[in-house]
Amino acid sequence: MFEVENITYLKNDWITYVFLVILLILSVLKILFNDRLINTTTFFLSKKNVFSYFNKEKQLFFNLFQVLFFIVQFLTFSLLLYFLNEFSQFNTVYSSLKLFFIIAISVIIYFSFRFLLGLFLAYIFDLNSVHKKITFSKINYFNILTLCILPFLVFTAYSQNLNDLPLKITFSIFIFLLIVRYTLFLANNKKLIINNLFYFILYLCALEIVPFVIILKLII
Known part of the structure; x- marks a missing residue:
């Protein structure tokens, strides 16, 4: 039993390195x-302080803070999907590290596709300012969600x-925080959403549902 556990830990040493990169x-x-x-x-408790950066920063999404946080986001989300695959055995063809890379690349494609499609829809409907505010809000909600879920991922990785x-x-906890994120997002932007209801419905379908289906197809 001891030898099997040692082999498992050695096999998954790369998970420790991923956590070290995040740290x-x-x-x-x-x-x-x-x-x-x-x-x-x-x-989650107060958006006022974060939104003070909305008008200060010339590059809302490609500044150093958001770029670094995006790396933390996609590594964290990739680990979560990897652990879910290990539990459900959706894909047992690839080695653990190779599977993680495939998941990570899929997650990057997912986020990139969402962002580019959002820019395209905003350009088509001439709603760049609305898109910027919505995207800025959602990114920052996901930032705090990522920070909240990280300790539980560490617990998952080393509690075999x-x-x-x-x-x-x-x-x-991830699903609960995701629901909280969407609830707060809708509540805090209800006036903006009501004034641009058609765009928001299209935004929701194109950027929340379709990309999620695509990434599931890439992984499973």
Whole structure:
């Protein structure tokens, strides 16, 4: 039994390196953007401080803070999908590391497709300012969601003796936070949404449903 556990840990050493990369990036964010990081961690409770950056930054989505946080996001989300695959055995063809790379690339494609499609829809309907505000809000909600789920992912990765319980807890918390994120997003932007209802419905279908189906097809 001891030898089997050792083999499993050695096989999944790359997971530790992924967590170290995430920790390193968060440390850089802490050093370079301490106030912004603190404001991000309270975004579920108060969006005022984070939205103060909305008018300050010339590059809302391609500044250093958001780019670094995007790396943390896609690594975290890729790990979650990887653990879900390990639990459900959707794909057993590839080695663990190769499968993680496939998932990570799929996640990058997913986020990139959503962003580019959002820009296209905003351009077609001449709603660039609305799109920027909606996207800025959703990105920052996802930033705090990522920070919240990270400790549970670590717990999942190193609690193998508890079988699938840590993953169930992690995934349940992720779904709960996702619901909170969408609820707060709708509540805090209801006036904006009502005034642009057709665009928002199209935005919801094209950027939330279709890309999710595509990434499932790429992984499963």
